[in-house]
Amino acid sequence: MDNARFGVCDNVLAAIGQTPMVRLHRIGDGTHQFFGKVEFFNPGGSVKDRIALAIIEDFEKKGQLKPGGTIVEATSGNTGVGLGLVALLKGYKCVFVMPEKISEEKRAVLRAYGARVVMTPTGLEPDDPNSHYSVAARIVKETPGAVLANQYHNPANPLVHYRSTGPEIWKQMQGEIDVFVGGMGTGGTLSGVGRYLKEQAKAAGREVKNVCADPYGSILFDLFYHKEVRDPAHSYLVEGIGEDMLPENVHFDVLDDFVRVDDKESFAATRELAQKEGLLCGPSCGAALAAAVKYSKTLKKPSKIVVMLPDGGRSYLSKAFNDEWLKANKLI
Numbered sequence: 001m002d003n004a005r006f007g008v009c010d011n012v013l014a015a016i017g018q019t020p021m022v023r024l025h026r027i028g029d030g031t032h033q034f035f036g037k038v039e040f041f042n043p044g045g046s047v048k049d050r051i052a053l054a055i056i057e058d059f060e061k062k063g064q065l066k067p068g069g070t071i072v073e074a075t076s077g078n079t080g081v082g083l084g085l086v087a088l089l090k091g092y093k094c095v096f097v098m099p100e101k102i103s104e105e106k107r108a109v110l111r112a113y114g115a116r117v118v119m120t121p122t123g124l125e126p127d128d129p130n131s132h133y134s135v136a137a138r139i140v141k142e143t144p145g146a147v148l149a150n151q152y153h154n155p156a157n158p159l160v161h162y163r164s165t166g167p168e169i170w171k172q173m174q175g176e177i178d179v180f181v182g183g184m185g186t187g188g189t190l191s192g193v194g195r196y197l198k199e200q201a202k203a204a205g206r207e208v209k210n211v212c213a214d215p216y217g218s219i220l221f222d223l224f225y226h227k228e229v230r231d232p233a234h235s236y237l238v239e240g241i242g243e244d245m246l247p248e249n250v251h252f253d254v255l256d257d258f259v260r261v262d263d264k265e266s267f268a269a270t271r272e273l274a275q276k277e278g279l280l281c282g283p284s285c286g287a288a289l290a291a292a293v294k295y296s297k298t299l300k301k302p303s304k305i306v307v308m309l310p311d312g313g314r315s316y317l318s319k320a321f322n323d324e325w326l327k328a329n330k331l332i
């Protein structure tokens with residue numbers, strides 16, 4: 001757990017992880033203490049740098065990725081940036097497939113790392129032959145020496161959070177954490193961090209609650225509480241969290257509660273993070289914060305609540321921080 005950032009990094013990959021935990025002084029009514037794990041400090045700008053490095057090194061270890069090989073992924077942008085960054089430094093090619101709703105800024109970043117970007121229509125069923133999942137799988141089949149990063153189902157994803165993000169959080173909080181809140185896209189972050197925190201808390205004779213912030217329109221809430229989909233999936237504007245299928249990296253056994261959040265409260269909390277705390281973060285951070293504040297109102301005693309903040313706000317300047325766009329989408 002030495003922090004490479006304070007010496008000379010051999011290359012930028014050594015600067016992945018060891019992100020700050022920041023106290024959020026102006027969030028809530030003062031009953032509870034809120035903290036943010038600020039992942040935009042990673043070199044690619046998001047939490048996904050961690051899984052990109054872990055997934056690629058896992059393929060290398062297993063001999064499945066050879067020099068000059070290609071990494072393919074169905075990604076909403078951040079995982080692509082992480083994979084693009086790692087691939088660039090290790091000499092691999094990248095192809096990324098994503099739905100059209102993803103912001104142009106995110107696509108431009110991927111191209112800047114030399115990756116190929118393939119767009120698919122938004123809102124298709126995962127098994128539709130034109131969904132971003134199906135198209136990515138087809139490209140792997142047709143490209144010699146290609147691997148699918150497969151962030152939704154690859155166990156290297158939650159494992160790196162269990163081995164790095166979780167221990168960082170536990171250490172930064174000196175074991176004093178009552179609630180951990182984050183969104184689930186692949187599920188990797190919450191499943192890996194959540195499992196580590198549960199184990200450490202149990203060994204320390206205390207309890208930690210892992211809470212998922214789930215957008216209205218995602219089916220995860222229903223699957224967790226009812227084991228069936230009651231509200232069919234529909235689209236929403238927060239990017240990166242909530243699902244229309246159940247990824248293998250969503251480990252319900254380490255979760256305690258789900259809190260639903262709508263676009264309006266998620267975008268409002270995103271702006272609050274920037275304006276009150278100086279943290280220019282993405283909308284999934286706002287969703288996690290909105291869920292954390294809602295959840296805190298159900299707590300009986302003053303608690304320490306850590307909120308996962310997966311990425312920065314610069315990729316969303318034309319959306320979350322643009323009044324015209326917010327008005328057009330009835331968010332303000």
Ligand SMILES: Cc1ncc(COP(=O)(O)O)c(C=O)c1O
Binds near residue numbers: 076079184188241284
């Ligand atoms: C912006 C953003 N926030 C949150 C997440 C969710 O993280 P995880 O995939 O580990 O559940 C993602 C993942 O796609 C993301 O891109």
